[in-house]
Amino acid sequence: MEISGEKKMEMLRSMILSRRFSEKLTELCKIEGKIPGMVILSTGQEAVGSGVCAALAPRDVIITNHRSHNHLLAKGADPNLLMAEIYCKKTGYNKGKSGTLHIAVPEINAPCTTTVVGGGIPIAVGRAFAQQYRGEDAVTVCFFGDGAADEGSFHESLNLAALWQLPVVFVCENNVYAGAQRFEEHTRSKSIADRGAGYGMPGFVVDGNNAASVFNAAREARQLALSGGGPTLIEYRTYRCRGHGEQDPQHYQPKDEIAAWMEKCPIPRLSGDMIAEGILTQDQLGRLEDEIRDSVEAAVGFAESSPYPEPEDALEDVFA
Amino acid sequence: MQEAGMGQAVNEALREEMTRDPNVFIAGEGVGVSIHDSPLMPTHGLLEEFGEKRVRDTPVSEAAIAGLAVGASEAGMRPVVEIMFNPFFTLASDMIVNHAAKLRYLSGGKSAFPLVVRMKSGSGFGAGCQHSHNLEAWVCHSPGLKVVMPSTPAEAKGLLRSAIRDDNPVIFIEDMNLYFAFMPVPEDDTLIPIGKADVKREGKDVTVVAWSRMVHTALAAAEQMAGEGADVEVVDLRTLVPLDEEAILTSVKKTGRLVVCHEATRTGGFAGEISAVVMEKAFSSLKAPFRRVTGPDIPVPASPPLEAFYLPSPEKLAGAIREIMNQG
Structure with a gap:
């Protein structure tokens, strides 16, 4: 299906923002004491979050996981507030209670980021249940990795979502690695998408490094869900260019494999296509990159100049 | 009603x-x-x-x-x-x-x-x-x-x-x-607040803290002990979190003796928490050591005599009350 120039621009901007944001974090987390906790990035996988979120309306909901920054930025998170949360500052989205890993942004309908692998899947089912119950014209998208498809929560949730024909899109970001295990080391399945049939829902394998393909598959699944056709399982094939987290030495990932996937980087693929189609010039691309670089620097400035929470703030926000 | x-x-x-x-x-x-x-x-x-x-x-x-x-x-x-x-x-x-x-x-x-x-x-x-x-x-x-x-x-x-x-x-x-x-x-629309305990039986000699089914065990034990001259107060927690510490402390300060009874197993059970609250906040009121009457540290058995052995009974609870009545 035809994708408008405007949508392509939205995806390109979102992918570049996500990439610069991640690269900046790679740089920052090498500096002792800057970023608390374990920084987990989506470098190389940006087409998935950016392509899927471009297919959504603001009222649609996303539930995400430990590798969330790309998804959140693509859904419209403010880079300043996101960076401040990653820095664990009081001005961050969650007042420093989350840190880099569990950032919740209910104001953009990204209410839950969970680091329990597979933990978001039952919650997405609940969120989609509420949409169906209230007759809302909206869907829930759940992002998870190939490793999460080995969890029991995946099975229970997909079974229930299909049974009740809930408006949910299950987005499996198959980035080849679950921790240190390659895909073929953690499952005998040829694909995660194949499992959709077992639950009575469509399952598709899609090139996850091609933003246009990502967008089209998500748009189709969203339409099916909105029309009462129930859930879809989409498996986007992509690659984890960094380690599980930034501290991961990646000794188990062949260097030539990483290099080969970097050749398939989704950003030049989309910008190249747009230039070829005449809807983007090299100059415009350069300006876009500069503008995004500045906004990421501004986010770092905002985070660094923000205060930490007061120690006693730890006692707040347990109960409503 | x-x-x-x-x-x-x-x-x-x-x-x-x-x-x-x-x-x-x-x-x-x-x-x-x-x-x-x-x-x-x-x-x-x-x-x-x-x-x-x-x-x-x-x-x-x-x-x-x-x-x-x-x-x-x-x-x-x-x-x-x-x-x-x-x-x-x-x-x-x-x-x-x-x-x-x-x-x-x-x-x-x-x-x-x-x-x-x-x-x-x-x-x-x-x-x-x-x-x-x-x-x-x-x-x-x-x-x-x-x-x-x-x-x-x-x-x-x-x-x-x-x-x-x-x-x-x-x-x-x-x-x-x-x-x-x-x-x-009652056929009305009463809301009972979460976090408030209820004194099910007033007494001046021993406080028994219990919840759920064990409240009835505590009331039965209190009746038994009344015959022996011990006046037992039964505090029904109703809510464990948030815990109504004030209700527990008020009662213990009055009676000076505390037994906690729960059906759950002993080690790591909630009786330990109640004991700690009383040690921290009302230690000087105690006239006798704290006692707990709980399920033993075993999985709940199926066979009727074994299951009955597992369950805290009014007799076991009365035994603990008698023990601390004799201690001070």
Whole structure:
């Protein structure tokens, strides 16, 4: 299906923002004491979050996981507030209670980021249940990795979502690695998408490094869900260019494999296509990159100049 | 005033809250069409009254049931989901402990999860340890959850209505033996506040703190001890989290003696917590050592004589009361 120039621009901007944001974090987390906790990035996988979120309306909901920054930025998170949360500052989205890993942004309908692998899947089912119950014209998208498809929560949730024909899109970001295990080391399945049939829902394998393909598959699944056709399982094939987290030495990932996937980087693929189609010039691309670089620097400035929470703030926000 | 069992009282609370608020729905294994159906059971007749949209029979999928509640409550609905028996909590525990309890905190107070998880508990059915295992101490140890364990049908009704209206996740544990113990239930819309204990029997010599079914064990023991000249006060906690420390301390300061009785096993049980609160805040009031009467540290056995051995009885509790009466 035809994708408008405007949508392509939205995806390109979102992918570049996500990439610069991640690269900046790679740089920052090498500096002792800057970023608390374990920084987990989506470098190389940006087409998935950016392509899927471009297919959504603001009222649609996303539930995400430990590798969330790309998804959140693509859904419209403010880079300043996101960076401040990653820095664990009081001005961050969650007042420093989350840190880099569990950032919740209910104001953009990204209410839950969970680091329990597979933990978001039952919650997405609940969120989609509420949409169906209230007759809302909206869907829930759940992002998870190939490793999460080995969890029991995946099975229970997909079974229930299909049974009740809930408006949910299950987005499996198959980035080849679950921790240190390659895909073929953690499952005998040829694909995660194949499992959709077992639950009575469509399952598709899609090139996850091609933003246009990502967008089209998500748009189709969203339409099916909105029309009462129930859930879809989409498996986007992509690659984890960094380690599980930034501290991961990646000794188990062949260097030539990483290099080969970097050749398939989704950003030049989309910008190249747009230039070829005449809807983007090299100059415009350069300006876009500069503008995004500045906004990421501004986010770092905002985070660094923000205060930490007061120690006693730890006692707040347990109960409503 | 009508007489009813706790299941019927829960049923009334569900019916009233579902009528009052369209955001309330129930889900779980057999909440509609049940293998345990009887007019005494908590969700009896609700499917017929409210329909399949609001009374959702689920597959046997505890994690999905609890996740359903977490996700739907974040959207502002008020799910009341059932985990059939307390030991099956383990299958739902990631959703309850890591998500329902923590997501509000992780959001920095932006989100709320107004859900209720109902669980049936209690030994006495010969069902064995995978159906009978009181795990309230586990959930009490997860900040972000409220924990309610009523002892009478009337209180179950008033507390469940409060739990459904509460903006936090509430774990609501019903002892199944109390489904078959008929007591008066007022036909009004009383809300009983979560976090308030109730003195079920006043006395001046010994405080017995108990909850759920053990309140009745405590009342029976108090009657026995009255014959021996000991005046026993029975404090029914009703809610374990938040804990009504004031009620416990007020009573202990009056009597100077404390026994805690729970059906759950001993090590790591909630009696230890109550003992610690009293040591920290009312140590000088104690005339005798603290005692606890609990299930022993064994899985609940199936065989009737073994199961009876497991359960704290009025006689065992009276023995502990007698012991500290003689100590000071």
